[in-house]
Amino acid sequence: MLNAHRLGFRFSPDTPILEDISLTLKAGQWLGLSGDSGAGKSTLGKLLAGYLMPQTGYVTLEGAALPKNGVQPVQWLPQSPELAVNPRWRVAKILREAWTPSDAQCQAFGVKPKWLSRFPQSLSGGELQRVCVLRALAPEVRFLVADEISTMLDPITQLELWQALKQEAQLRQLGVLVISHDTALLERLCPQRLHLSGGQLKPY
Amino acid sequence: MLTIDRLTLQLPYYADGYTAWWKRRWATCLDAFSLTFSPGEVHAVVGASGAGKSLLAYAIMGLLPTPARLNGQLYYQGKPLDASRQRRLRGRELALIPQSLSALDPLVRTQRQVAWAAQRAGQPSAHAWHASQQALTHYQLDARAQQAYAHELSGGMARRVLTAMAHVSQARLVIADEPSVGLDPHQRQRVLGALRELADQGKTVILITHDLRHALPIADHVTIMRGGKLIETAPSSAFQGSGAALTSAYSQALWLALPDNAFATTTISRREQETNVA
Numbered sequence: 001m002l003n004a005h006r007l008g009f010r011f012s013p014d015t016p017i018l019e020d021i022s023l024t025l026k027a028g029q030w031l032g033l034s035g036d037s038g039a040g041k042s043t044l045g046k047l048l049a050g051y052l053m054p055q056t057g058y059v060t061l062e063g064a065a066l067p068k069n070g071v072q073p074v075q076w077l078p079q080s081p082e083l084a085v086n087p088r089w090r091v092a093k094i095l096r097e098a099w100t101p102s103d104a105q106c107q108a109f110g111v112k113p114k115w116l117s118r119f120p121q122s123l124s125g126g127e128l129q130r131v132c133v134l135r136a137l138a139p140e141v142r143f144l145v146a147d148e149i150s151t152m153l154d155p156i157t158q159l160e161l162w163q164a165l166k167q168e169a170q171l172r173q174l175g176v177l178v179i180s181h182d183t184a185l186l187e188r189l190c191p192q193r194l195h196l197s198g199g200q201l202k203p204y
Numbered sequence: 205m206l207t208i209d210r211l212t213l214q215l216p217y218y219a220d221g222y223t224a225w226w227k228r229r230w231a232t233c234l235d236a237f238s239l240t241f242s243p244g245e246v247h248a249v250v251g252a253s254g255a256g257k258s259l260l261a262y263a264i265m266g267l268l269p270t271p272a273r274l275n276g277q278l279y280y281q282g283k284p285l286d287a288s289r290q291r292r293l294r295g296r297e298l299a300l301i302p303q304s305l306s307a308l309d310p311l312v313r314t315q316r317q318v319a320w321a322a323q324r325a326g327q328p329s330a331h332a333w334h335a336s337q338q339a340l341t342h343y344q345l346d347a348r349a350q351q352a353y354a355h356e357l358s359g360g361m362a363r364r365v366l367t368a369m370a371h372v373s374q375a376r377l378v379i380a381d382e383p384s385v386g387l388d389p390h391q392r393q394r395v396l397g398a399l400r401e402l403a404d405q406g407k408t409v410i411l412i413t414h415d416l417r418h419a420l421p422i423a424d425h426v427t428i429m430r431g432g433k434l435i436e437t438a439p440s441s442a443f444q445g446s447g448a449a450l451t452s453a454y455s456q457a458l459w460l461a462l463p464d465n466a467f468a469t470t471t472i473s474r475r476e477q478e479t480n481v482a
Contacts, residue, residue, distance in 0.1 A: 037358070037388040124253040152385060154252040154414040155461035159468070181388050184464035 001026050001062060002074060002143045002175060007047055008056035009040070017043050019199040021057070025143060028173040032190030034183060034204060039196045041179045042079075045145040048177065049076035061142070071098050075136040079148040081128040085120045092116035095131055099138035108164045109134045126153045130161060137168060143175040150185070162189060205408050206264065206285075206377055211237045211276035213256070213263055213432075230273060233259050235432045237276070241410060243376070246403045248411045248419040248440070250458070251429035257412045258303060260429075261379045264410075265300050266290030280377070295324045299375035303382040303412075305362045308354035314365050315340060315350040321369040332372070339368040343398060360391030367398050378402055379410045384418055396422050416443070417462050428455040 004023040010016040017040040025031055025048075035041045046052040048059055050066040059066060061073055078084045085094050095101065095111070106113070109130045120128055129149060136144065146165075150158040166189075169176055178189055186193050186204075195204040213234035218225060233256045241247050251257050262268050264278065266287055278285040280293070290298070309317055315336050322332035322339075340350050343364040354362060363383055370378050380399055384392040396411075400422040403409045413419050419426065420440045428435040435452050442449035447459040460466045 036390065037360070126253045152253070152414070154250075155416060155458050157252055159461040182463065184462070188463045188467045 002048065003060045003063075004044075004048060004057070005060065006057035007044070007054040007059070009043055009047060009052065009054055016199055018047070018054075021199075021201055023048075023194070023201065025175040025177055027142065027175050028169070029175045029192070030169070030190040031175075031177050032186035032193035032204070033177060033179045033196060034181065034186060034193065035196035037181075040199065041196055042147050044196065045076055045147045045177065045179055048143075049074045049145050051076055071138050071140040073140055073142040074145065075138075075141050075143070076145045077133055077136055077147060077149050079151065081125065081132040082120065084132055085128065087120060089120070090116065091118050091120060091123065091131055094120060095135050097135060101134050101137070105134065105137075105168070108167065110160060110164070126157045129153065130164075133161065133165060141174070143177070144169070145177045145179065147179045148181070151180070151182075158185075205243045205281060206241045207279040208237055208239045208260075208264075209277040209279065211260075211263060211274070211278065213259060213268070213275075214273040215259075215269070216271050233432050234263065237432070237434055239427060239434060239437065241377070241408050243408050244403055244406050245424045246400060246409045246411055246422050248413060248416075248423035248426045249429060250413060250416050250419060250426055252414060254431075255429040256432040257414075257429055258381055259432075261300060261381050261410070261412055264377075264379060265294060265298055267300070295321070295373055295375075296326060297376050299370035299373050299378045301363075301366045301370050301378065301380040301383055303385070305354070305359065305366075308357075308362060308365065310354050313351050313353060314345070314357070318365065318368050318372055322372040325373040325375075327372075335372050336368070339372045340365070342371070343368050344394070358391075360387045360395065363387065363391075363395050364398070367395060371398075371402070375407070377408045377410070379412065381412045382414070383411070384413065384415055392418060416458060417464070428452070428458065430454055 002025040004021060007018055007021040008016065009018045021044065033041055043052065047054050050072060066074060111130055111134055115123055115127065133149065150161055153161065178186060180186055193204040194201045211234055212232065214230040214232050216228045217231050219227065219229060249257050249260065263274065268274065318336035318340060319332045322335045323329055327335060337350065345361060345364060349357060349361055357365065383395050383399065387395060396418065399409050399411060411419055411423060420443055423440045425437055426440050426443065427437040436450065436455045438450055443459055447456040450456045450459065460468060
């Protein structure tokens with residue numbers, strides 16, 4: 001169980017982005033998070049994944065703090081995959097940074113073997129996004145924060161990405177926080193949804 | 205207004221691996237593509253990434269990389285649109301709102317950039333300055349945004365600056381390449397509304413996007429592209445219900461895959477994809 005307890009975060013001293021946010025994500029749960037741009041959705045996602053440290057409150061995983069090293073059990077999937085990969089590594093090295101996915105898993109996520117010898121610049125955004133999602137599914141991972149991962153995809157590719165992720169999450173009981181502007185998508189994916197505005201979370 | 209007649213575009217690539225790596229091969233990016241755009245209309249061009257949508261825009265604007273092989277004809281207002289005419293009309297009659305926000309000059313303030321666009325279109329500099337201010341105000345960019353540098357703008361503001369640049373050039377054909385990517389619903393509505401407004405003024409607007417759902421309310425016609433080929437051109441009213449008014453299986457699959465429709469892959473799209481891979 002991933003727990004956020006009374007998180008507070010501000011970039012400048014006088015304008016808080018998040019105030020007193022508490023949230024629980026259980027294993028196998030799909031939770032949707034919507035909000036206007038600038039509302040702090042990504043900041044909250046990064047706090048949960050340990051990319052940022054909250055100024056007040058804390059994040060716990062099964063009652064303990066997030067580990068400081070090793071494979072992070074909470075993985076953050078960014079909106080722009082091209083900014084999340086090393087441009088000097090080939091796709092094979094990027095994909096296998098933390099673990100080596102099986103051929104069947106590669107196939108489920110539509111990662112083609114011929115991409116492996118290429119550099120990330122020669123893949124399209126949608127192709128690279130699938131590599132990045134599969135990369136983050138190492139066996140140690142328990143929770144995912146999917147931050148607008150399908151906005152740049154066409155409807156069919158978007159659907160296939162979510163179907164593959166849903167299947168994998170079902171199998172391993174992964175908890176997923178889906179951050180998106182797209183209310184229709186959230187309604188499809190997540191039985192529980194939250195809306196972030198003015199630094200506060202409300203059920204949606 | 206703009207007619208594309210059997211346009212075929214090929215780009216060179218080199219095979220990877222060790223077999224004949226020195227040999228140049230040609231990838232067909234647009235395949236006998238024919239389409240007509242009329243004035244007063246928003247024409248959406250929709251497809252997956254890699255379908256050749258942006259290349260179509262570059263081909264119309266004459267901005268393709270040099271080794272490209274282009275066959276077929278473009279006609280603008282009845283006359284052939286060749287490289288020299290493209291150079292003459294670019295920025296005056298033809299405007300492109302590019303996909304990448306890095307198209308803005310990072311060292312120049314917003315209003316100066318828009319004034320430059322107006323000057324390039326042939327307006328005297330005093331008038332251009334005034335026009336740029338007007339256009340930016342029209343797109344709801346305040347005095348602070350007008351004097352800001354590109355990195356100080358949000359994604360939505362930068363898009364509106366690019367739209368303002370197309371607006372001041374008084375171009376009659378505006379091509380918007382993925383203008384709504386990464387914007388929240390409110391901002392997206394503003395940018396798309398601005399495009400609809402341009403069309404209502406009698407201009408031709410080509411809206412290139414992968415976002416079928418949000419293109420539909422403002423588009424008159426929708427062309428579905430796939431792998432450089434034109435799959436189908438349909439009025440936007442054909443996209444409703446189960447998509448029965450659509451003639452091709454791929455556009456139906458695209459329509460049904462939307463989260464507010466079935467959110468399911470049809471058997472047809474699966475089968476088609478398998479044949480595509482083979």
